[in-house]
Amino acid sequence: MRRLAVAFVVACLAVVGLATPAFAHNQLIASNPENEATVAQSPSVVELTFDQPVQKGEGLNSIAVTGPDDTTWSTGPAEVASNVVTATLDDLGPTGEYTIGYRILSADGHPVSGEVTFTLTTAGNGTPAPEEAETTDQSAGSSDDGGGLPIWVWILGAVVVLGAGLTVALRMGGKQS
Amino acid sequence: MKQARTAASTRFHLVAVLMVAALVGTLAGLAVTAAEPVAGLVEPDAAVRYGLPVVRGLIDVAAVVTVGLCLLPILVGYDRPARAEPVLAGSRRFAAVSALVWAVCALVALVLQTAEVRPGVGVSAAAVGAYVGEVAAGKAMLFVAGLALVSFGLGLAAVRLGDRVPAELRTAVALFALLPLPVTGHATNFRWQDFTMVSLELHVLGAAAWTGGLAAIVVLLATNRTLLATALPRFSRLATVCLGVVAVTGVFNGLVELTATRSLFDVLFSTGYGVLVLCKLGCLGALAALGANIRWRLLPAIVGHRRTALLSWATAELAVMGLAIGFAVVLSRAPVA
Numbered sequence: 079m080r081r082l083a084v085a086f087v088v089a090c091l092a093v094v095g096l097a098t099p100a101f102a103h104n105q106l107i108a109s110n111p112e113n114e115a116t117v118a119q120s121p122s123v124v125e126l127t128f129d130q131p132v133q134k135g136e137g138l139n140s141i142a143v144t145g146p147d148d149t150t151w152s153t154g155p156a157e158v159a160s161n162v163v164t165a166t167l168d169d170l171g172p173t174g175e176y177t178i179g180y181r182i183l184s185a186d187g188h189p190v191s192g193e194v195t196f197t198l199t200t201a202g203n204g205t206p207a208p209e210e211a212e213t214t215d216q217s218a219g220s221s222d223d224g225g226g227l228p229i230w231v232w233i234l235g236a237v238v239v240l241g242a243g244l245t246v247a248l249r250m251g252g253k254q255s
Numbered sequence: 256m257k258q259a260r261t262a263a264s265t266r267f268h269l270v271a272v273l274m275v276a277a278l279v280g281t282l283a284g285l286a287v288t289a290a291e292p293v294a295g296l297v298e299p300d301a302a303v304r305y306g307l308p309v310v311r312g313l314i315d316v317a318a319v320v321t322v323g324l325c326l327l328p329i330l331v332g333y334d335r336p337a338r339a340e341p342v343l344a345g346s347r348r349f350a351a352v353s354a355l356v357w358a359v360c361a362l363v364a365l366v367l368q369t370a371e372v373r374p375g376v377g378v379s380a381a382a383v384g385a386y387v388g389e390v391a392a393g394k395a396m397l398f399v400a401g402l403a404l405v406s407f408g409l410g411l412a413a414v415r416l417g418d419r420v421p422a423e424l425r426t427a428v429a430l431f432a433l434l435p436l437p438v439t440g441h442a443t444n445f446r447w448q449d450f451t452m453v454s455l456e457l458h459v460l461g462a463a464a465w466t467g468g469l470a471a472i473v474v475l476l477a478t479n480r481t482l483l484a485t486a487l488p489r490f491s492r493l494a495t496v497c498l499g500v501v502a503v504t505g506v507f508n509g510l511v512e513l514t515a516t517r518s519l520f521d522v523l524f525s526t527g528y529g530v531l532v533l534c535k536l537g538c539l540g541a542l543a544a545l546g547a548n549i550r551w552r553l554l555p556a557i558v559g560h561r562r563t564a565l566l567s568w569a570t571a572e573l574a575v576m577g578l579a580i581g582f583a584v585v586l587s588r589a590p591v592a
Binding site for chain 2: 105133134135137138140142143144150177179180181183185186187188189190191192193226227228229230232233236239240243244246247248250251
């Protein structure tokens with residue numbers, strides 16, 4: 079039991095050593111336009127404010143605006159300034175309900191996503207973006223070196239490594255006692 | 256000599272029980288916390304959405320089993336080397352195997368996490384590198400994989416050299432490898448940052464030693480009455496401490512997380528997060544009852560080298576532990592509100 083206690087104490091000390099960067103999931107605390115707001119004019123910027131800083135990085139955060147009849151409206155790339163994420167927004171079109179969808183990377187490394195809706199009361203002059211949403215090319219552009227492999231290839235590789243390791247571990251000669 | 260023979264007959268389907276229960280818990284938790292797809296954004300592949308929690312569950316089970324198998328020599332003690340050696344030789348080999356599973360699952364999880372933050376594209380090695388560079392959770396996962404590999408190496412060395420590789424060292428490395436992941440979970444909010452962090456780490460350590468110890472004992476010792484009579488009372492004391500630690504830290508962390516934004520009862524019953532916390536409380540109650548049953552009703556007979564129904568009760572306990580691990584996996588990824 080004493081040895082066990084020692085192992086535990088060592089581990090607990092290790093906890094204290096590691097416990098410096100501590101983060102929680104981000105939560106949306108404010109937005110412009112506000113959620114369920116009624117907006118007279120097409121806003122030129124979408125602004126989302128979270129309770130904690132958002133992880134910066136190309137393609138890590140995305141904002142998309144969807145209008146009536148599932149039309150996509152083009153937004154600029156998501157810019158992060160501490161805990162505020164902004165994206166420029168081109169002129170919107172017909173009146174009706176618009177949805178701002180967002181996925182940001184919380185400081186703790188977990189993606190956080192959600193939606194904010196607002197209603198436009200005066201029609202703008204904009205036209206919807208073509209089908210390929212802005213957000214897709216944004217994320218494709220950033221990590222596009224050598225194309226990237228589908229997930230199953232990685233998993234297959236992992237299984238091969240695991241198999242090789244297991245063979246070694248199970249076949250290795252044990253201690254002669 | 257019959258006992259030494261039966262010592263080698265192990266019960267690995269019990270590990271399967273733990274694993275399946277963890278899987279069930281994970282999937283049930285995912286169902287409870289399911290989120291609607293967000294308008295206008297590319298969703299991560301189903302392989303990522305379901306694969307990542309499942310792999311995280313595998314990581315946890317492999318970690319727990321590794322810790323338990325490393326603990327086993329300490330629980331068995333060093334006073335009956337001739338009788339213990341055949342069992343312990345098996346435990347070292349399987350500790351190495353589970354550490355390898357742990358390491359490989361951690362690497363797969365790293366790839367899946369990379370895919371999760373940039374949905375809709377394949378994952379290149381450079382993207383994984385960038386993810387590790389940019390995101391703390393990536394570094395933590397890499398750290399886990401590295402430590403699990405060290406654990407694997409120590410395990411192989413122990414297979415070769417026997418107890419010249421001290422079990423305490425192997426246990427400490429395995430426990431240490433549990434620590435990086437909770438640091439990057441949502442362990443905290445700002446009010447109680449340091450306390451919740453330490454408390455969460457203790458929660459993980461306690462749960463791993465408890466579950467792993469029980470798994471190692473029933474898998475390797477259930478039929479070996481001599482060794483069981485020494486190991487189980489020791490484990491029972493360890494389990495009591497772990498139960499206390501897990502309960503106190505779990506309730507503390509749950510309260511801090513749940514009361515961060517809204518009133519407790521509001522969050523507890525109306526959100527997936529709250530429901531999962533309640534499920535884990537239920538698991539804890541069941542585990543306390545099952546553990547008490549083993550401690551008070553079976554243990555006296557086991558100490559007297561008599562035959563008991565330990566195996567069935569311990570299997571039930573492992574299943575509940577697996578469920579709790581599964582819930583924990585989802586809980587660590589779910590938004591609170």
